Amino acid sequence: MFGMDSFELNKIAGAVLGTLLFVMGMGILAESIFAEKKPVVAGYALPAAEPEAAAGAAPAAASEPLPVLLAKADAKKGEGLVKPCSACHSFDKGGPNKVGPNLYEVVNRPLASHAGFNYSASLKEHGSKGEKWDFAALDKFIANPKGYIQGTAMGYAGMKEADRRADVLAYLRSLADSPAPLPTP
Ligand code: HEC
Incomplete structure (x- = not known):
């Protein structure tokens, strides 16, 4: 009976030792992988910096909040700026x-x-959540369509x-029977 126990003990000790060796081995392996991956990890610092870059790009946009920009915006200039949009959109009533x-x-x-238009699944999904094209949403979409609505079919860079x-x-805003009120700055 004691023999059995010691056999069992040996098995357990063996298992523990084996596990320890395995863990140590993994440690060494992991260390070597980590060491090899170091340049990649350093490379990854770039995407990590991207939000900063985006934030850095934003000041042009963030310099003045949208309501302030809207208060002094020029619809006539806007009409000239939508020329590239009119390749794909009509703007007149009906x-x-x-x-x-x-x-x-x-x-x-x-x-x-809009009636009769076959929207992409992703835009429909956003619509089904009750989202509206308020000024802020339009601003973000026009700035970067695919960034704002992932999977949109609108092929415009922004x-x-x-x-x-x-x-x-x-x-x-001017394209309406009664234009929406401007957001208060
Ligand atoms: C190459 C064609 C193309 C160009 C250029 C384009 N759009 Fe679009 N636009 C689309 C398509 C296609 C959709 C529908 C997107 C979808 O279903 O995901 C769309 C959707 C939209 C919507 C959402 C409308 C709705 O009913 O939900 C707005 C707003 C919009 N575009 C504004 C603009 C503006 C402003 C410009 C110019 C700055 C522009 N688009 C340029 C093709 C274009």
Whole structure:
């Protein structure tokens, strides 16, 4: 009986030793992998810095809040700035859907809600959550469509200058029977 126990003990000791060796081995392995990956880890510092870069890019936009930019925005200038948009959008009341939906009265309209247009699944999903095209949402979408609505079918790279976007928003706002009130600065 004692023999059995010592056999069991040996088995346990063996298992413990084996586990220890395994853990040590993994440690060494992990260390060597970690050491090898060091340059990669250093490389990863870049994406980590990206939010900072984005924040760094933002000051142009963040220099003045949207309501302030909107208060002095120029709808006429905006009309000139939407030329690239008109390749895909009509802006007149009752105008046709083209590659993109008609944009008359788009301000404060629920996302993906214009009749007769076949929206992407992702824009429809956002719309089904009750999101509206208020000035802030339009501003973010026009700045970076795919950044704001991942998977959108809108093939437009984005308009980087916040003051130009404000002009575009002022123009979009003017396309309504009763233009939406401007946000108070
Ligand atoms: C290459 C074609 C193309 C260009 C250029 C383009 N759009 Fe679009 N736009 C689309 C498409 C397609 C959709 C529908 C996106 C979807 O279903 O995901 C869309 C959707 C939109 C919507 C959402 C409308 C809704 O009913 O939900 C807005 C707002 C919009 N575009 C504004 C603009 C503005 C402003 C510009 C110019 C700065 C522009 N677009 C340039 C194709 C384009």
